[in-house]
Amino acid sequence: MVIAQARLLPAYRRLSFIRSFLALIFSWTAVTFAGLFWFGVTHPTGWRAESFGVLTLISVFIGAIAARTAIALRQGQLFPTPGPYVNGDSASMMPLASDISGH
Numbered sequence: 829m830v831i832a833q834a835r836l837l838p839a840y841r842r843l844s845f846i847r848s849f850l851a852l853i854f855s856w857t858a859v860t861f862a863g864l865f866w867f868g869v870t871h872p873t874g875w876r877a878e879s880f881g882v883l884t885l886i887s888v889f890i891g892a893i894a895a896r897t898a899i900a901l902r903q904g905q906l907f908p909t910p911g912p913y914v915n916g917d918s919a920s921m922m923p924l925a926s927d928i929s930g931h
Contacts, residue, residue, distance in 0.1 A: 845905075853890055
């Protein structure tokens with residue numbers, strides 16, 4: 829999973845920020861936890877230093893997404909803009925019969 833996700837990093841960097849980037853946190857933290865668990869069970873040479881490195885990387889990653897989310901929230905880019913029925917008229921929210929039937 830790490831190799832597959834790492835291969836996609838250049839593509840992720842080219843994309844503009846969207847709310848669904850928050851979902852990346854879950855997959856990367858799951859991979860991090862699995863790696864740290866493996867380090868803790870097998871104790872390979874240098875496992876403590878590698879554990880701190882992995883924790884640093886995931887912390888920076890989560891911090892970057894949190895910062896970008898805060899920026900998007902402040903700029904009003906995090907939530908979609910209201911639709912044409914912003915005046916509270918519930919009738920304008922109902923589709924017309926012609927819209928449903930296609931005629």
